[in-house]
Amino acid sequence: MHHQFYLNTLLLLFSVSTALAQKPADxxxxxxxxxxxxxxxxxxQYPHGLASVAPFNTAFSAGGLNPTEKDEAWNSRGYVHENKFLTGFSHANLSGVGCPELGTPLLMPTAGARSFDPQVYGSVFSAEDAEAGYYSCHLDxxxxxVEASSTLRTGLSRYTFPGGEGHxxxxxGLALSNESGGxxxxxxxxxxxxxxxxxTFCYNPEDVRPIYFVARISKAAEEFGPYKKMPAYRNVEADWVAYNNxxxxxxxxQQxxxxxxxxxxxxFQTVPGEVIEVKLxxxxxSIANARQNLNAEQPGFDFERVRTQNYERWNELLGRAEVEGTDYQKELFYTALYHSLVHPSIFQDVxxxxxxxGQHGAGRITTGNRYTVYSLWDTYRNVHPLLSLLYPEIQEDMVRSMTSMSEESGWLPKWELLGMETGVMVGDPATPVIADTYLRGLRNFNVEAAYQAARRAATAPETENPLRPGIDDYQALGYVPLDGEGQWDGTVSTALEYYLSDWALSRLAAALGKEADAHLFAERARGYLNYLDPETGFLRPKYRxxxxxxDFNPLEGKHFEPVTxxxxxxxxxxxxxxxxxxxFLIEQLGGADAFSQALQACFREGLYDVANEPDITYPYLFxxxxxxxxxxxxxxxEIIARHYSNQPGGIPGNDDTGTLSTWLAFSMMGxxxxxxxxMDYALVTPAFESVRLHLNPDYxxxxxxxxxxLRTSENSQxxxxxxxxxxxxxxxxxxxxQLTAGGVLKIDLGDTPSKK
Structure with missing residues (x-):
């Protein structure tokens, strides 16, 4: 009996110590x-890392016989969980974007007879495992x-061979990018x-750039060399065409x-269980810089060191939000926070x-980090406010990067990728990011330069303004007219984004003492009233x-067809x-009751899109x-329970460089x-028993x-x-x-709505 009690005590202590030992990255x-x-x-993926090592499995289906959606559709995914046939591991990848890009360079270990055809050497894979800073699988x-980890600018792979001939x-050749050649x-x-x-991101022909690399292997090869695919050729004399595949x-x-x-x-010739590592x-x-990055971040071959450093950096950042709840809740929350910290990515070399x-030269920064991958139409809504709250030192670097972009190219970014403006989406999304950052108290950047860049975007005529198409009509009429709209132009959507940006600019102008500008842009921000149709209660397209x-139909586009x-x-x-x-919009729509009824109808009739940015705040508008x-x-x-989970499909759509994940992270914190x-946050019921925000004391x-x-029962919401x-x-x-002043917010919860 005493032995059994002693054993139970040890098991209990082990269970408690294991629970206590778990860190956010776990x-x-x-x-x-x-x-x-x-x-x-x-x-x-290192937090905001330029490099990552991801399995690439969207080139061919199992057996390598048929092309998958990589070649048949506009696919932005280098990895799809359902596909179990991979052709390599890519070292530069995007997370949660809507157009294909990167997915290169690819490394692939093989055994047995050597082949250079990915349909032949590609493999079904199994036994996948993934953690913060680590991935592994078995090539059947x-x-x-295969095991992999990464640093900011490099990847490291560890291959355990079965013995015999290995490669x-x-x-x-393969990549997710629409460009080719190397x-x-x-x-x-x-x-x-x-x-x-x-x-060529999202069909923009101007954004083309080389990605340079250096790869080094832990063991000298017995045979090595380049290879290429032989082109098709025509035998003119025999009048037939041969495709030399x-x-x-x-x-x-070595040329x-x-x-x-x-x-x-x-x-190589390998023995059973032999490990060969590759760092890239x-x-x-430049190639020289790629080599310098590799030497600086991985001077030797030390897989466990790289993995541990990656893991600890994630712990450091994820730990700024400490939550208490179920294991399932923690898995959802910390993964959401993880995805919020992938992009933008460090862009400068060591x-x-x-x-x-917008250029092909090289610049130089002496302090801070230069960032890239600004999907601003998405991230201005919540990712950058989250960074300002929990990671202000990172957010300041990001705004400094945006300001530098305007100094180098003449314009703030819209959807910047790898130092190139892709021009994707509508509006002028950099302006609200800059204004929001400054008003939250983050001011260690050239605010006057940033302000002037934002003001230029808001006032420059259309002939010289790449950020605001339709701005001439917008300034003259107060809206962007429907006349001449193409299939995807979205004049109302465009103007609504301009109104928001103008309002944010007016707030920044007021904070900087620019009273005339503050008044000008605040007046322009109510131009949405031009679209408000009293007959239907909708914002309706309008002609010049x-x-x-x-022919306005509010249900147009419900099935993802183009919408006028x-x-x-x-x-x-x-x-x-x-x-x-x-x-004010509530007043214009007939008052609080009419607004609530209309908002309820949006949800009740299935007209709200949980995966779409324009209505992402609607659940909070009550x-x-x-x-x-x-x-x-x-x-x-209800949205969290229905649309988010810890399964591969646990994000309700394209993550948009962390935007849908950030929605979840904020929402679970309440x-x-x-x-x-x-500066207002809407308060809702936290998913957790407690949330502790560890704020940067420098800010x-x-x-x-x-x-x-504080719940009275499990149903208290x-x-x-x-x-x-x-x-x-x-x-x-x-x-x-109020939130950043620190202290305690106690929320008493009940099973029924409060009557207050």
Whole structure:
């Protein structure tokens, strides 16, 4: 009996110590979002890292017989969880984007007879495992275990071979990018260098740039060389066409080989269980910089060191939000926070060089980081406010990067990628990011230069303004007319984004003492009233002569067809899209009751799109209607339960470089930023028992902010009363300044809506 008691005690202590030992990074599940078009990947990713090592499995289906959606559709995913046939591991990848790009350079270990054809050497894979900073799987065809980790600018792979003939292939033909072409050059039996062209993101022909690399292997190869795919040729005399679908190796050739389908190989004789490691560094400046990045971040071959450093950096950042709840809740939350910290990505090399915005030269920074991958139409809504709250030192660097882009190219970014402006989406999204950052108290950047760049975008005529198409009519009429709209122009959507940006600019101007500008842009921000149709209660497309579009149908686009006047959304999804002026919009729509009824109908009739940015705040808008705040609490909880999970399809659509994940992270903490440059967060029911925010004391002297949810039962989801630092808090909003001042917000929850 005593032995049994002693054993039970040990088991209990072990269980407790194990639970206590778990860190935030342990809850990350990188497979979340790898299905349902989430477009995330499970490979090791350093926070805001330029490099990552992701399995690439969208080139061919199992057996290598049929092309998959990589070649048949506009696919933005290098990895899809359902596909179980991979052709390599890519070292530069995007997470949660809507157009294909990167997915290169590819490394692939193989065993047995050597082949350069990915349909032949590709393999079904199994036994996948993914954690923060680590990925592994088993290549069934080759009986090889693959493990991977990464640093900011380099990847590291560890291959365990079965014995016998083994090979490591570098493929510059396959990629997710729509560009092709590359160069490979063997340095010696352990090293290869080169570049691969990338770009043409979302059909923009101007954004083309090489990605440079250097790869180094831990063991000298017995045979090595470049290879290329032989082109089709025509035998004129015999009057027939032969397609020579073979691949030609060039053993020991150490000159440059270039083309669309080129690569390199390293072949070995291995013993069973032999481990060979490969590290690969990248740069967008030069091969020399790629080598310097590799030498600086991985001076040797030390897989465990790289993996541990990656893991600890994730712990450091994820730990700024400490939550108490179920294991399932922690898995959802910390994975969401993880995805929020993938992009934007570090762009400069270890020596400080980076490609100048819109140019092919190299610039240099001496302090801070230069960032890239700004999907601003998405991320201005919540990712950048989250960074300002929990990672202000990172957000300041990002705004400094944006300001530098305007100095180098003349314009702030819209959808910047790898130092190139892709021009994707509508509006002027950099302006609200800059204004919001400054108003939250982050001011260590050249605000005057940033302000002037934003003002230029808001006032420059259309002939010289790449950021605001239709601005001449917008300034003259107060709206962008429907006349001449193409299939995807979205004039109403475009103008609504301009109104928001103008409002944010007016707030920034006021903070800087620019009163005339503040008045000008505030007046322009109410131009949405030009679209408000009193007959239908919708924002309706309008012609230059002032007449409304006659064939208006609010349900147009419900099945994802093009929508007249709108882009990436329907008239319903844009109906309440004046986040800077919701109380006034409520008045214009007939008052609080009419607004609530219309908002309820949006959800009830299935017209709300949980995966779409224009209506992403709608679940919180009931907070503007006194007595209806409980509907926001109920709706947010319902959306989390219905649309988010810890499965590969656990993000309800394209993550948009972390935007849908950030929605979840904020929502689970119980507050959400409704509008950039507005310091109010909407309060809803936290998913957790407690949330502790560890604030950067250099920016927020409050230190920590605790949010405590006090439930009377498991079903308690409705806010009854709130106390902020012991005092009654009667608003269903809390300001950024209140939150960052630190203290305790206690929220009493009940099973039914409060009658107050």
């Amino acid at each position: 809850w990350v599940n990188p497979f979340i979002g790898t299905s349902n078009f989430g477009a995330t990947h499970p490979g090791p 065809k080759h009986n090889i275990k 490591i292939l570098l493929n510059l 160069m490979v050059s063997i340095v010696d039996a352990q090293e290869v260098e080169g570049f691969r062209m990338v770009g 073979t691949w030609k190796p060039y053993p020991y050739f 440059e080989v270039a083309g669309d389908d080129v690569g390199a190989y390293f072949s 560094g990248i740069s967008f400046v 020596n400080g060089e980076y490609p100048l915005m 002569d002032g007449t409304f579009y006659p 006047g709108f882009v990436e959304g329907t008239a319903w999804q844009y109906r309440f899209y004046t986040p800077h002026d919701v109380p 907070n503007y209607v006194e007595g209806e705040e409980w509907r926001s609490q109920e709706k947010v909880a 507050f959400y930023p409704l509008c950039p440059a507005d 927020y002297p409050g230190g920590t902010m605790d949010i405590q949810a 409705f806010i009854q009363q709130m106390l902020l630092n012991g005092q009654p808090h009667n608003r269903f909003f809390i300001t950024h300044q």
